[in-house]
Amino acid sequence: MAMNPTLQIRDAMELDVDPIRDIYNHYVLTSTCTFDIEPRPPEPPEVWLSQHPASYPAIVACDGDKVVGWATLSPHRTRCAYQNTVESSVYIHRDQHRRGIGRQLMKDLVQRAATLGHHTILAGIADHQQASLRLHEALGFTSVGCLREVGYKFGRWIDVDWMQLLFWRES
Numbered sequence: 001m002a003m004n005p006t007l008q009i010r011d012a013m014e015l016d017v018d019p020i021r022d023i024y025n026h027y028v029l030t031s032t033c034t035f036d037i038e039p040r041p042p043e044p045p046e047v048w049l050s051q052h053p054a055s056y057p058a059i060v061a062c063d064g065d066k067v068v069g070w071a072t073l074s075p076h077r078t079r080c081a082y083q084n085t086v087e088s089s090v091y092i093h094r095d096q097h098r099r100g101i102g103r104q105l106m107k108d109l110v111q112r113a114a115t116l117g118h119h120t121i122l123a124g125i126a127d128h129q130q131a132s133l134r135l136h137e138a139l140g141f142t143s144v145g146c147l148r149e150v151g152y153k154f155g156r157w158i159d160v161d162w163m164q165l166l167f168w169r170e171s
């Protein structure tokens with residue numbers, strides 16, 4: 001797909017935190033792609049951004065002034081030996097699907113993860129969501145297993161597929 005020439009990918013800033021939350025809360029209320037059940041309340045932007053220091057970036061896709069999607073890296077687990085393993089998240093505004101925005105955000109995020117020296121990225125994809133599974137496959141992630149019925153939302157049990165991208169580096 002041709003890149004949208006007006007789309008800009010950049011680091012998230014304080015003014016992006018409200019639109020980021022709005023994009024996300026739509027899926028909290030309507031989708032099994034996130035296991036949050038209650039919408040996230042407003043919080044001071046600096047608090048949200050503080051969870052994404054330089055090694056765990058938060059980025060946004062903007063079309064003009066409008067934030068149309070966002071993506072983050074987060075630690076996978078806190079124990080020390082997991083320090084080179086990160087998890088990715090990506091959410092596109094509900095009116096902006098299938099325009100290449102998720103791909104552009106994830107390509108940028110993967111590049112940043114490699115540059116930052118992370119060894120591997122994990123993506124937990126709930127409920128066998130095809131859009132997300134296909135997007136991650138297109139970026140080189142491979143399936144590494146399925147956790148059965150680890151979530152319960154909208155009155156049913158939900159599986160989580162894990163996909164992984166491993167950066168091979170000479171040691």
Ligand SMILES: CC(C)(COP(=O)(O)OP(=O)(O)OC[C@H]1O[C@@H](n2cnc3c(N)ncnc32)[C@H](O)[C@@H]1OP(=O)(O)O)[C@@H](O)C(=O)NCCC(=O)NCCS
Nearest residue numbers: 033089090091092097098099100101102103131132134135
């Ligand atoms: C998953 C999601 C991020 C995809 O973003 P998007 O901007 O719509 O995707 P893109 O237009 O960049 O598509 C990139 C590729 O992903 C795949 N894809 C995207 N949407 C798809 C769909 N509905 N069905 C099948 N494949 C799809 C395709 O391989 C596509 O490439 P193609 O258009 O050349 O066929 C978006 O649907 C979304 O925000 N979903 C809700 C949140 C979510 O599930 N996030 C992931 C969990 S962290």
